Amino acid sequence: MATGALGIHGVSKVYDPDGARVLAVDNCTLDIAAGEFCVVVGPSGCGKTTLLNAAAGFHDITAGEITLDGRVICSPRHTQPPGAERIVVFQNGALFPWMTVQDNVAYGPVVQGKLSNAEARRQGDELLRELGLAGVGDRYPADLSSGMRRRVEIARALINDPKVLLLDEPFRAMDALTKGVAQEFLLQAYDRMPKTVFFITHDLEEALFLADRVVVMTTRPCRVKEILTVDFERPRSFRVRASRRYLELKTAVFDAVHEEATRAFEAGERELA
Amino acid sequence: MRAARSLRQPGLYIGAAGVVSFVAAWYLLTEFFTLPRFSKLPGPVAVWSEFTSRTPTFGTSVFTPDYWKHAGWSVWRVAQAFFWATILGVPLGLFMGWKKVVHDYAFPVLELLRPIPGLAWVPLAILLFTGFASREAPIIFLAFLPAFFATTLNTMLGVASIDDNYFRAAACLGSKPRHVFLRIVLPGALPYIFTGLQISAGVAWFSLVAAEMISGEYGLGFLIWDSYVLSQFPVIVIAMVSLGIIGYLFSAAIRLTGRFLMRWTTQGVM
Amino acid sequence: MTASINLRKLRKRLFSKTTFRGAVAITLVFAGWELGSRFKMPILGSIPPPSDVLSVLHRITADGRFWHHWLASFQRIFMGFIAAQLVGIPLGLAMAMSLATRRFLFPILEILRPIPPLAWVPTAIIFWPTTESSIAFVIFLGAFFTVVLNVIGGARSIDQRYVRAALSLGSRRRDIFWKIVLPATLPSIFIGMAVGMGITWEVVVAAEMIAGKSGLGYFTWASYVGGNYPQIIVGMLSIGIAGYVSSGLIRAVGKIATPWQRPL
Numbered sequence: 001m002a003t004g005a006l007g008i009h010g011v012s013k014v015y016d017p018d019g020a021r022v023l024a025v026d027n028c029t030l031d032i033a034a035g036e037f038c039v040v041v042g043p044s045g046c047g048k049t050t051l052l053n054a055a056a057g058f059h060d061i062t063a064g065e066i067t068l069d070g071r072v073i074c075s076p077r078h079t080q081p082p083g084a085e086r087i088v089v090f091q092n093g094a095l096f097p098w099m100t101v102q103d104n105v106a107y108g109p110v111v112q113g114k115l116s117n118a119e120a121r122r123q124g125d126e127l128l129r130e131l132g133l134a135g136v137g138d139r140y141p142a143d144l145s146s147g148m149r150r151r152v153e154i155a156r157a158l159i160n161d162p163k164v165l166l167l168d169e170p171f172r173a174m175d176a177l178t179k180g181v182a183q184e185f186l187l188q189a190y191d192r193m194p195k196t197v198f199f200i201t202h203d204l205e206e207a208l209f210l211a212d213r214v215v216v217m218t219t220r221p222c223r224v225k226e227i228l229t230v231d232f233e234r235p236r237s238f239r240v241r242a243s244r245r246y247l248e249l250k251t252a253v254f255d256a257v258h259e260e261a262t263r264a265f266e267a268g269e270r271e272l273a
Numbered sequence: 274m275r276a277a278r279s280l281r282q283p284g285l286y287i288g289a290a291g292v293v294s295f296v297a298a299w300y301l302l303t304e305f306f307t308l309p310r311f312s313k314l315p316g317p318v319a320v321w322s323e324f325t326s327r328t329p330t331f332g333t334s335v336f337t338p339d340y341w342k343h344a345g346w347s348v349w350r351v352a353q354a355f356f357w358a359t360i361l362g363v364p365l366g367l368f369m370g371w372k373k374v375v376h377d378y379a380f381p382v383l384e385l386l387r388p389i390p391g392l393a394w395v396p397l398a399i400l401l402f403t404g405f406a407s408r409e410a411p412i413i414f415l416a417f418l419p420a421f422f423a424t425t426l427n428t429m430l431g432v433a434s435i436d437d438n439y440f441r442a443a444a445c446l447g448s449k450p451r452h453v454f455l456r457i458v459l460p461g462a463l464p465y466i467f468t469g470l471q472i473s474a475g476v477a478w479f480s481l482v483a484a485e486m487i488s489g490e491y492g493l494g495f496l497i498w499d500s501y502v503l504s505q506f507p508v509i510v511i512a513m514v515s516l517g518i519i520g521y522l523f524s525a526a527i528r529l530t531g532r533f534l535m536r537w538t539t540q541g542v543m
Numbered sequence: 544m545t546a547s548i549n550l551r552k553l554r555k556r557l558f559s560k561t562t563f564r565g566a567v568a569i570t571l572v573f574a575g576w577e578l579g580s581r582f583k584m585p586i587l588g589s590i591p592p593p594s595d596v597l598s599v600l601h602r603i604t605a606d607g608r609f610w611h612h613w614l615a616s617f618q619r620i621f622m623g624f625i626a627a628q629l630v631g632i633p634l635g636l637a638m639a640m641s642l643a644t645r646r647f648l649f650p651i652l653e654i655l656r657p658i659p660p661l662a663w664v665p666t667a668i669i670f671w672p673t674t675e676s677s678i679a680f681v682i683f684l685g686a687f688f689t690v691v692l693n694v695i696g697g698a699r700s701i702d703q704r705y706v707r708a709a710l711s712l713g714s715r716r717r718d719i720f721w722k723i724v725l726p727a728t729l730p731s732i733f734i735g736m737a738v739g740m741g742i743t744w745e746v747v748v749a750a751e752m753i754a755g756k757s758g759l760g761y762f763t764w765a766s767y768v769g770g771n772y773p774q775i776i777v778g779m780l781s782i783g784i785a786g787y788v789s790s791g792l793i794r795a796v797g798k799i800a801t802p803w804q805r806p807l
Binding site: 482 | 564590656
C-alpha cells in the first residue's frame with residue numbers, strides 16, 4: 001500500500017518582513033499521488049521554495065492546508081514540526097561538515113533511536129554503494145565533489161525511509177555533465193524504492209527527464225499555471241531525450257514557462273529565499 | 274621532508290633578516306652609539322648576558338629559581354582565569370546563541386558590563402574579595418573578566434554563524450534537542466569558539482600583567498615594576514621577553530588544539 | 544512610505560518580548576546588587592549599593608574637577624590613538640601590497656605583539672621625557688598592532704577579480720591603490736579602529752592608575768585609596784560610557800565613509 005500522498009489545497013503565504021507584506025504563494029492547489037515523481041518548475045523567486053518549506057514544516061502558511069495521506073500537517077493554526085517522514089535535500093547541500101560521510105548518513109536512524117550506531121553505518125554503507133559511492137565513508141564532505149556530496153545527502157535522506165522526499169533544486173550548482181550522472185543515480189534509487197518526490201528545478205530538460213508530472217508555476221505570487229503529464233516508461237534511459245515526444249513536451253513546457261520568466265525578468269524581482 | 278622544504282622558503286630568511294635588523298638596531302642605538310635617551314635603556318648584550326649568567330648581578334636569570342617562580346605564578350594565574358572563563362563562557366555563549374530566551378535575558382546584562390575596561394575593575398575587585406583568605410582572587414578575577422566576555426561573545430557569534438539549513442536538516446532527520454545541541458550547535462560553533470579562546474587567552478594575559486603590576490607580590494608583571502623601581506633595567510626586558518614568549522606559546526597551543534579537534538577543515542580557514 | 548514602516552519597526556522592537564526580558568534582567572541585576580549590598584551578603588556586602596552611588600552622583604558631576612578628568616583621559620586617548628592610526632594604516636597597507644615588506648616585518652611584529660602594552664610602561668618611562676608622552680606611547684602600542692593586523696587582513700582579502708577588472712578597464716597602479724585597494728580596505732580599517740579603541744581605553748585606564756595624576760583611571764584609583772567607595776563605581780561607569788561613546792563615534796564615521804556597506 002503506497003503512502004505519501006501530498007495534498008496542497010488553497011495554500012497562501014504572506015511574508016511580512018518589517019511591515020511590507022509580500023504575497024509569496026497565492027491560493028495554490030496541487031495533489032501529488034503517493035509514489036509520484038512530481039517536478040515543479042517556474043521562474044526564480046516565484047515562491048516554489050516557500051511551498052516546499054511549508055510542506056516540510058519549516059514555517060507556517062497564511063491560508064489553506066497541506067495534508068499528508070489525508071492528515072493535515074500544515075494549516076494557519078498549526079504547523080507540525082519537521083520530521084523524518086518528509087525529508088528535504090537542500091539546494092546548497094546541508095551535509096554536516098564536521099561529520100564524516102558515514103556519520104552523516106547514519107545520523108537519522110541513530111538519533112531517532114531506530115538503529116544502533118553499527119547497524120546504521122552498515123546500512124548506510126550499502127546505500128552509498130548503490131549510489132556509486134563505495135569507500136568514501138570516512139571522508140569529510142569538504143573532500144568530495146559536489147556531485148558526490150549531493151548523492152550522500154540523498155542517501156542520508158533515503159536511509160530513513162521517508163514518505164516524501166523534498167528536493168529543492170539539488171543539482172543546481174553542478175555542471176551539465178555531473179548533473180546528468182547525478183540524475184541517473186537519483187532515478188535508480190527512485191526505481192528501487194519509489195517514494196513521493198517533490199522536486200523543484202528551473203532546468204526544463206531535467207524536469208522532463210525525471211518527472212511523472214511537470215507542474216508549471218506562475219511568477220510571484222505563485223499559483224499553478226499548467227500541469228503536463230510525462231508518460232515515458234520507467235526505468236528511463238537518457239536516450240529518451242532524443243525522442244519526438246520529448247521534443248513536443250519540451251516545446252509545451254517552454255512556452256508555458258517562458259511567458260512567466262519574461263514577466264519575472266521585467267519585474268526585476270529579487271529572490272525571496 | 275617537509276622541514277627541509279620549508280627551509281628553502283625565501284620568506285623564512287627575509288623574516289629572520291627582519292628580526293636580526295631589529296636586534297641590531299636596538300644594539301646600535303643603546304650600546305654602540307649610546308644615543309642620548311637610548312643609552313638609559315638596557316641593550317641586548319646586557320640583557321642576554323644577565324639572562325644567561327650563572328651569577329646574575331640582579332639575581333634573575335635562567336639559572337635562578339626566582340625567575341621560574343615569577344614565571345610560574347603568572348602562568349598559574351592565567352591558567353585559572355582562562356579555565357573559569359572557558360568553563361563559564363562557552364556553555365553560556367552556546368545557549369545564548371541557540372535559545373532566544375537565554376539571549377534576551379543575558380545579553381543586555383553582558384552589554385552593560387562589557388564596555389567597562391577590565392582594569393577599571395581593579396579597586397572594585399580588591400573590595401569585592403576582601404575577607405577572602407587568598408590575595409590571588411582579585412588578580413585572577415581581573416584576568417577572568419575580559420576573557421569571559423570575549424569567550425561568551427565569540428561562542429555566541431559562532432552559533433549564529435551556523436547556516437539555518439543545518440538546523441532544518443537536523444529537524445528533518447528527527448533530532449531531539451540534545452542531539453541538536455551536541456551534534457550541531459557545538460561542532461558548528463567550534464571554529465568561532467577557538468578564535469574566541471585565542472582572543473580570550475590574549476586579553477587574560479594582558480589584564481593579568483596589569484593587575485600584577487598594580488597589586489601583586491609575585492609574577493612577571495610584578496617583576497617588571499619591581500625591577501623598574503629598583504633600577505634593575507635589564508631584568509625589565511628579560512621579563513618582557515618572557516611575557517612575549519609565554520603569551521605566544523599559549524596562543525599556539527590553543528591554535529593547535531583547535532586544528533586537531535577540527536580535522537574537517539581541510540584548508541584550515543582560521 | 545518608508546518613514547511609516549520604520550516607525551512601525553521601531554515600535555515593534557520597543558514593545559517586543561525581547562525588550563521586556565532585557566528590562567527584567569537588568570532590573571533583577573540592580574535589585575540583587577542593592578539588596579546584596581545592603582544586607583551585607585558575602586561578596587556584595589563589601590561594595591556600596593546603587594542607591595549610595597546615585598546619591599553621590601549629583602555632587603560629583605557638579606564638580607568641575609570631575610570633568611577635567613574626562614578631558615585628560617580623552618586627550619590621551621586621542622593622541623595615542625591617532626598616532627597608532629597614522630603609523631599603522633600606511634604600514635599595514637605597505638605590508639599588504641608588498642610581499643617583501645610583509646615577510647620582513649611580520650615575524651618581528653608577531654614577536655612583539657604578545658607583550659602586553661602595559662609591560663612597556665617602565666621602558667617607556669625610562670625613555671620618554673615626560674609621563675604624558677610615555678603614557679601616550681603605551682597607548683600607541685596598544686592600538687598599533689590591532690590596526691596593522693586588521694589593515695593587512697582587509698587588504699589581502701580583496702577579491703582578485705576586482706583588481707583584474709580594474710586593470711582590464713585600463714587602470715594604472717596608482718589608480719588601483721587609491722580607487723580599489725583603499726576603499727575596499729576601509730571597512731577593515733574601521734573595524735580595526737573600533738577594536739583598537741577598546742584596547743586603548745583599557746591601556747589608558749591602567750596607565751593612569753599606575754603612573755598618572757589625572758584622568759578617569761586615576762580618579763577611580765584615587766577614590767579607592769581615599770576610601771570614597773561609591774565614587775569608584777561612578778568612575779567605572781564613566782569609563783564605560785566614555786569607551787562606548789568613542790567606539791560609537793568611530794562606527795558612525797565608518798558608516799558615513801562606507802555608504803556601500805549594507806548593515807550586518
